[in-house]
Amino acid sequence: MTDAQPDKTTLRAIARQRRSNFVASLDPLAHRLAFRAVPSPLARRMDGAQVVAIYMGLDDEAPAQRMAAQLQAMGKIVALPRVLDRLGSMDFLIWPTDGQLVPGLFHTSHPEPVGDPVSPDVIIAPLVGFDRAMNRLGQGGGYYDRAFARHPDALRVGMAWSAQEIDAVPADPWDLPLDIIMTEVELIEGQSAERPQA
Template sequence: MPDDSDAADKSTLRAIARQRRRNFVASLDALTHRLAFKAVPSPLAQRIADAQVIALYMALDDEAPAQRLAPQLGVMGKQVALPRVLDRLGSMDFLLWRPEDQLFPGLFGTSHPEPSGGAVVPDVIIAPLLGFDQRMNRLGQGGGYYDRAFARHPDALRVGLAWSAQELDDVPADPWDLPLDMILTETAVIEAA
């Protein structure tokens, strides 16, 4: 059972991280923002060489824009999937997507592809986050969607995508929290030891 003080700490950290991210993105010049996350850095390219399905996400508000990686992943011969939120209880699956495909509105302001092809199993899950630390802990929105996806797909490479300003000194980790394998920011690639 989570300690109430840990929940309060995470809640406070989320507010701090959201404000820090908002301020950082607002301070970026337009060209820097437009160019961020358009290329797959070579450490990630090496780690995903044998992967077939890469799960991205459509950024909301000032999140790091994972969808910008899709064209280069396509050139690399990868299939791209996006999450589909299934309910308010933390369940989601992944559906194949191409940048030219229409997206449909989902829960919590999300968008997802047409579910006609059915869910796929990702080899790599690139996840949004509010904060991260050097121990590869991820602070998410608090709904547990990505925690559950990581648990359902334990063999998938777990990659967090964030602006550099989202790094925190310490992100409290609950026993069910799985650390990330890699974190990409607009300036760095951080890999687990």
């Protein structure tokens, strides 16, 4: 007798529903305060980093953009992803947080391209789901998988609401584990050795 594990498509549906229910039930003040501060352990891990890539949260996603002001106050260059095509390609553009954003693919938005894309030292990625083994469940397009592979020395940080935790996320051979997962209630650090930041 074998215990069939849910596939990623099923897990995405479950995690999205959990996220939606959780955010709908969240106290409005608690929602507004969530993810505004960079936790001290994460700040320490980012100490030598220059460029930190965040994202603009869509719908019920954990809103990474709320950390932008503190990251800038810490002396970091903040970047946002720009989706380049429908095949999983994206790059990162510097975001002067007072600058306008322009619409991108899949309802995303990114800074007006000025200068060349940047190479992030830290990539903060949205999660559909996650587990305690530091596996991430993304949207399924492979954009962050490719970004992690292109920037192998970048610190990989996932952001999600705590309700998006799953017992076990199936990991494919190309999936790179996260170094840190940040939720509204805790910071989960992986067992992997810390990579020095340039």
